[in-house]
Amino acid sequence: MAGGQVEIGQAGGLSDDGETLGTDAFKILSAIEEVWCEDGVLLLMDLGSAVMSAELALDMLPEQRRQKCLLSNAPLVEGAIVAALHASLGEPLQAVNAVAEAALSVPKLPGAG
Amino acid sequence: MENRASQAGPQEERLEDNQQHQQSGLRNNARNLLPDGRLAQPETPPQPSKSVVVTVSDPRGLHLRSGRDVVRLASQFQARITAANLSRNTSAIDLKSIIQLMQLQARQGHDLQLAATGPDAVAAIEALSSLF
Structure with a gap:
């Protein structure tokens, strides 16, 4: 996340072909390894078991890398967009997560919420 | 014109008030000194500030990609930078946050x-103005 390019990986689906609804900790783990960067990796999740699987994936990481990963409470779509943009500005992981999580409280429609 | 005149009035009064304060401050300087000789309430110098109204020219409005350029540029300045959409009567948002910028729902015009x-407020506003 040192400014400019931001690597984004995805890990959706339970089975190898990704066609079964669910999440797979091993898929998440390999996605983290794929986009790995010393500045850290922010994990965005949707509902349900995604959080549990992401936690499992973190458990499987070496301690040194786990410390640089952050589970985000941000909404998946808005959070991904906001996080990618702010990460491309070279902001540190915690700051990127903060703006992504702020997207939780932002109404899409003017005057809503 | 009447409005301007009535605005100028209180400003002139405030200026006079300030001068009076400064004069009385000079006279009463000794009271404001702490035992160690420092001023009890040193006045912080006012931060430079600058404000401008720009009109969105992009036919697609202020969308995510152009918004990114705005946030990227704004982030390069130390100054606190805000923006409000006067056409939608929004409150002021932090221009260094893309999610807040999107809340302006800014369309062309x-x-x-x-x-x-x-x-660096003046430089920030000058630079940002060129993006709209």
Whole structure:
């Protein structure tokens, strides 16, 4: 996340072909390894078991890398967009997560919420 | 014109008030000194600030990609920079946050008020104005 390019990986689906609804900790783990960067990796999740699987994936990481990963409470779509943009500005992981999580409280429609 | 005149009145009064305070401050300087000789309430110098109204020219409005350029540029300045969509009557948002910028829902022709406060406020507003 040192400014400019931001690597984004995805890990959706339970089975190898990704066609079964669910999440797979091993898929998440390999996605983290794929986009790995010393500045850290922010994990965005949707509902349900995604959080549990992401936690499992973190458990499987070496301690040194786990410390640089952050589970985000941000909404998946808005959070991904906001996080990618702010990460491309070279902001540190915690700051990127903060703006992504702020997207939780932002109404899409003017005057809503 | 009447409005301007009535605005100028209180400002002139405030200026006079300030001068009076400064004069009385000079006279009463000794009271404001602490035992160690420092001033009890040193006045912090006012931060430079600058404000401008820009009109969105992009036919697609202020969308995510153009918004990114705005946030990227704004982030390069130390100044606190805000923007409000005058056409939608929104409150001022932090221009260094893309999610807040999107809240302005700025379409082509909308007037945005940009305001910056900080050491590089003037440069920030000048640079940002060129993006709209």
